[in-house]
Amino acid sequence: MAGLGRALAAIRRSGVRGRSTAAAIAVVAVGLAVGAAVLLLLLQRTLVTSVSDQAESRAFDVASQISEEGQTGLARELIENTKPTQLIQVVDQQNRVVASSSPKTNEVALTTTRPPVDVTVINEVGDMPLIDSDHDHLIVVRGTDYQGSRYTVIVASSLETQRDTVATVTTYLLLGFPLLLALVGVATWVFVGRALRPVERIRRRVHGIGVEQLADRVPVPAADDEVARLAVTMNEMLDRLQSGQETQRRFVADASHELRSPIASLMAALDVISADSTGRSSLELHEVMQAETDRMRRLVEDLLLLAKADDTGLQIQRTDVDLDDLVGAELRRLRSAGGPEIEGVVPAVRVTGDADKLSQVIRNLADNAVQASRSKVRFTLAEQDGTATVEVEDDGDGIPESERERVFERFVRLDASRTRQSGGSGLGLSIVQEVVRGHGGTVEVRDSPLGGARFVVSLPVRVGQAPVAAG
Numbered sequence: 001m002a003g004l005g006r007a008l009a010a011i012r013r014s015g016v017r018g019r020s021t022a023a024a025i026a027v028v029a030v031g032l033a034v035g036a037a038v039l040l041l042l043l044q045r046t047l048v049t050s051v052s053d054q055a056e057s058r059a060f061d062v063a064s065q066i067s068e069e070g071q072t073g074l075a076r077e078l079i080e081n082t083k084p085t086q087l088i089q090v091v092d093q094q095n096r097v098v099a100s101s102s103p104k105t106n107e108v109a110l111t112t113t114r115p116p117v118d119v120t121v122i123n124e125v126g127d128m129p130l131i132d133s134d135h136d137h138l139i140v141v142r143g144t145d146y147q148g149s150r151y152t153v154i155v156a157s158s159l160e161t162q163r164d165t166v167a168t169v170t171t172y173l174l175l176g177f178p179l180l181l182a183l184v185g186v187a188t189w190v191f192v193g194r195a196l197r198p199v200e201r202i203r204r205r206v207h208g209i210g211v212e213q214l215a216d217r218v219p220v221p222a223a224d225d226e227v228a229r230l231a232v233t234m235n236e237m238l239d240r241l242q243s244g245q246e247t248q249r250r251f252v253a254d255a256s257h258e259l260r261s262p263i264a265s266l267m268a269a270l271d272v273i274s275a276d277s278t279g280r281s282s283l284e285l286h287e288v289m290q291a292e293t294d295r296m297r298r299l300v301e302d303l304l305l306l307a308k309a310d311d312t313g314l315q316i317q318r319t320d321v322d323l324d325d326l327v328g329a330e331l332r333r334l335r336s337a338g339g340p341e342i343e344g345v346v347p348a349v350r351v352t353g354d355a356d357k358l359s360q361v362i363r364n365l366a367d368n369a370v371q372a373s374r375s376k377v378r379f380t381l382a383e384q385d386g387t388a389t390v391e392v393e394d395d396g397d398g399i400p401e402s403e404r405e406r407v408f409e410r411f412v413r414l415d416a417s418r419t420r421q422s423g424g425s426g427l428g429l430s431i432v433q434e435v436v437r438g439h440g441g442t443v444e445v446r447d448s449p450l451g452g453a454r455f456v457v458s459l460p461v462r463v464g465q466a467p468v469a470a471g
Contacts (some may be wrong), residue, residue: 372396377393
């Protein structure tokens with residue numbers, strides 16, 4: 001048992017090639033064993049049936065001769081026409097042997113079976129001391145009569161030849177099985193090795209690809225099979241890794257660049273303050289330093305939010321949120337700050353989500369629209385078929401269709417209205433997309449009737465509210 005366990009452990013450690021070879025040998029061995037058993041059984045049955053049919057035919061012929069002619073010429077006919085593998089006796093109703101094909105069976109009947117007239121009985125017996133004590137025999141007994149006297153015809157057929165045939169076939173099978181299994185094992189080992197050769201090349205290639213070689217790709221076999229699809233999948237994974245690495249590097253570079261500006265402003269202000277012995281410059285530069293500090297704080301908070309979204313996903317605190325309250329608050333803020341004309345259609349709509357993050361979505365879209373607009377910004381809130389939509393439009397230059405996916409990438413600015421001098425970091429729309437996606441919604445850019453861009457946010461609604469007019 002321990003040896004079997006060690007063998008199984010060795011097979012498991014041998015890899016796909018070894019396990020495939022072992023499995024092929026095991027399956028073929030089981031199949032051959034079952035097939036050989038069935039073959040030998042059928043062969044033996046066929047041979048025995050053939051002997052039985054011959055013996056039964058011979059018994060019928062002798063019985064017919066007796067029923068027609070009695071014992072006349074019977075002894076000579078049995079001696080002359082009986083095969084060497086058969087012995088025939090004719091026994092009368094007093095159990096006396098009246099005719100036999102061999103002198104060895106002239107005295108005692110080979111069997112005590114006495115079937116009725118025209119009835120045949122077949123028995124397979126083991127050793128028969130009167131004939132041959134080493135081999136099995138088949139006994140066919142048939143009853144007949146002649147002029148009122150009953151006779152029994154006994155035909156004994158040796159099964160030695162049939163048993164030898166089965167034994168010979170068994171020997172050949174036993175000799176051929178190991179050779180066939182060895183051939184199966186070698187063939188499987190070779191073919192599986194050839195099939196796995198492209199996989200090994202892919203493994204070596206991937207093993208040699210480091211952080212600096214993400215532009216390398218694995219070879220794709222010409223055959224359209226599983227290995228080729230694996231190679232294509234590996235190359236697609238490398239594409240994603242390379243894209244992710246480039247995005248990460250660009251993100252770090254852009255973040256560093258964004259932070260450099262407020263830090264440089266703060267350092268310059270500190271230099272001015274330290275050089276001013278009167279202390280007046282500290283009061284004059286206080287507002288500038290505070291603005292740069294707030295800008296840097298917002299940038300760091302946005303970076304942390306996006307980093308959490310990339311790492312573990314946004315943590316959404318789900319509660320009932322009145323979107324109309326959030327949009328209404330943003331309308332009041334924009335109107336109080338002056339700037340472009342602000343329009344709003346705000347019916348009552350409630351969703352399930354995170355109020356703070358949804359408020360940030362609306363504010364980012366609002367700031368983006370105000371920066372891009374010329375004179376007008378419009379908010380539209382609606383709910384239909386279980387979906388709430390928030391639309392924010394402006395009358396600016398709009399966004400080209402080819403750039404409508406790219407605007408959601410980080411640190412992307414499309415025109416001069418979205419500059420660092422205006423306070424934007426290029427992260428607002430990225431945060432909008434991540435928050436909306438975290439709520440199971442979508443955000444897209446369309447053309448606005450006002451002439452500029454229209455951002456459409458769609459969110460699933462838990463409790464639908466009937467629209468109520470709001471100013």
